[in-house]
Amino acid sequence: MAKYKLDKSVKYAKTHEWVRIEDGIAVIGISDYAQDALSDVVYVDLPEVGDVVTAGKQAATVESVKAAEDVNAPVSGEVIEVNTALEDTPEIINERPYDAWFFKVKPTDALEQELAALMEPEAYDKYVEELE
Amino acid sequence: MLQRTPLYEIHVALGGRMVEFAGFELPVQYPTGPIAEHHAVRTAAGLFDIDHMGQFELAGPDVVEFLQQIQVWDVEQMAEGDAHYSLLCYEDGTVVDDIFLYRLSGRWLMVVNAANRAKDWAWIEHHLGRYDVALIERSDDLAMLALQGPKAEQILQKLTDYPLHTVTARTAIETQIGGLHVIAGRTGYTGEDGFELYAPVDHVIDFWNQLLEAGKEEGLLPCGLAARDSLRFEACLPLYGHELSAKINPLEARLGWTISWSKPFIGRNALLKVRLEKPERLLVGLEMIDKAVPREGYPVAVDGKIIGHVTSGMKSPTLGKFLAMAYVPAEHSAIGVKMDVIVRGEPKQAVVVKRPFYKPRYK
Numbered sequence: 001m002a003k004y005k006l007d008k009s010v011k012y013a014k015t016h017e018w019v020r021i022e023d024g025i026a027v028i029g030i031s032d033y034a035q036d037a038l039s040d041v042v043y044v045d046l047p048e049v050g051d052v053v054t055a056g057k058q059a060a061t062v063e064s065v066k067a068a069e070d071v072n073a074p075v076s077g078e079v080i081e082v083n084t085a086l087e088d089t090p091e092i093i094n095e096r097p098y099d100a101w102f103f104k105v106k107p108t109d110a111l112e113q114e115l116a117a118l119m120e121p122e123a124y125d126k127y128v129e130e131l132e
Numbered sequence: 133m134l135q136r137t138p139l140y141e142i143h144v145a146l147g148g149r150m151v152e153f154a155g156f157e158l159p160v161q162y163p164t165g166p167i168a169e170h171h172a173v174r175t176a177a178g179l180f181d182i183d184h185m186g187q188f189e190l191a192g193p194d195v196v197e198f199l200q201q202i203q204v205w206d207v208e209q210m211a212e213g214d215a216h217y218s219l220l221c222y223e224d225g226t227v228v229d230d231i232f233l234y235r236l237s238g239r240w241l242m243v244v245n246a247a248n249r250a251k252d253w254a255w256i257e258h259h260l261g262r263y264d265v266a267l268i269e270r271s272d273d274l275a276m277l278a279l280q281g282p283k284a285e286q287i288l289q290k291l292t293d294y295p296l297h298t299v300t301a302r303t304a305i306e307t308q309i310g311g312l313h314v315i316a317g318r319t320g321y322t323g324e325d326g327f328e329l330y331a332p333v334d335h336v337i338d339f340w341n342q343l344l345e346a347g348k349e350e351g352l353l354p355c356g357l358a359a360r361d362s363l364r365f366e367a368c369l370p371l372y373g374h375e376l377s378a379k380i381n382p383l384e385a386r387l388g389w390t391i392s393w394s395k396p397f398i399g400r401n402a403l404l405k406v407r408l409e410k411p412e413r414l415l416v417g418l419e420m421i422d423k424a425v426p427r428e429g430y431p432v433a434v435d436g437k438i439i440g441h442v443t444s445g446m447k448s449p450t451l452g453k454f455l456a457m458a459y460v461p462a463e464h465s466a467i468g469v470k471m472d473v474i475v476r477g478e479p480k481q482a483v484v485v486k487r488p489f490y491k492p493r494y495k
Contacts (some may be wrong), residue, residue: 043425065358
């Protein structure tokens with residue numbers, strides 16, 4: 001681990017989203033590797049509060065100077081909050097990817113199972129290294 | 133096999149992210165990121181390696197007559213030291229390439245797009261026929277850099293005794309810069325003042341380093357392809373393969389101003405007809421009313437019917453707006469006309485706005 005920042009308090013999806021559980025709520029964003037690969041982010045298309053998202057399925061879109069990429073929900077549930085600050089200052093995704101959360105989800109009973117399918121920081125670090 | 137410019141190792145050392153472009157490995161950005169690079173050019177200066185572009189030298193007794201024939205601008209109007217943007221057109225009026233012409237001492241320099249270099253060469257050679265003209269490939273011995281931005285003159289002046297304030301827009305000089313014999317044109321493709329520099333290829337690494345060093349105080353940044361694209365996009369400068377192609381004519385592309393109708397040239401008859409009958413489709417500038425990033429290839433629709441496609445689009449770093457260029461039928465091309473850009477299956481409203489999005493600031 002040298003090139004990319006890792007947050008040890010989150011779990012990672014193969015598609016480079018992170019999820020942090022705070023008081024039973026799943027907070028979701030994209031990894032440092034993801035923001036670096038995207039280059040400068042210019043826009044995010046967020047889900048709406050009340051939307052039901054499914055683990056592994058698209059929930060948002062992040063657009064950089066380069067391309068538009070899907071942001072998948074790492075866990076399933078109902079969207080209870082979206083980070084509207086990203087709409088006006090998407091650059092914080094590049095600057096502080098682990099603070100720049102996209103949306104929060106009230107998880108379902110499948111949470112434990114879904115979390116188990118995600119990567120621990122160390123495993124994700126290795127995974128990213130192999131992608132390089 | 134991808135080609136590399138002589139500056140490849142320098143780009144890698146600077147942390148440049150190398151990508152394939154027109155058969156070359158070039159930096160799309162450096163670690164500062166394309167938006168910071170873009171702003172540097174608008175407010176200070178940026179340095180670009182554009183050595184992938186091709187340079188052909190033309191000379192000989194018939195060179196003026198030949199150039200009149202193969203490109204649309206009236207070169208009789210060009211004095212020594214003048215530079216001008218122009219087009220090579222096919223007989224049917226569509227575009228072979230967009231070019232820059234420099235009239236130098238005893239010869240002409242034609243700068244062509246990297247992706248079209250071989251095609252242009254073959255096309256020009258094919259038309260040489262009876263003309264007494266020497267066509268010389270200079271792409272491999274001339275390295276091409278662009279120093280662009282409001283502080284370009286100030287930076288370049290540190291490396292030369294030549295009074296650069298006397299060099300006006302769209303003219304070129306040949307002089308000593310940084311101890312090298314350099315052709316410096318007050319030209320560029322960013323919508324800013326600046327210079328395009330043609331230096332001997334064997335010394336270009338030294339030249340690049342001298343320029344970067346000279347511009348340190350002024351905030352000069354090395355810039356990649358992404359910034360080059362966003363800069364030319366805001367100024368609505370067409371990019372071949374996007375706004376121009378062998379399926380598009382200059383009148384549709386709003387490049388009628390490059391055409392000197394009073395002289396013969398290949399494609400003139402076809403273009404006269406287009407001018408008389410008016411183009412059926414036109415290039416427009418679109419501003420998104422609904423927030424969304426319009427990208428190349430996205431359909432443009434009116435009442436659910438697709439009428440055209442986006443040729444280039446992005447969030448403009450300077451203006452902060454989501455903007456696009458697109459070809460649409462002429463009846464939908466007036467400023468203020470609303471239409472939809474289909475973004476991942478969803479119609480997002482946009483409106484035709486005035487071009488260019490960013491008014492160029494040439495000297």
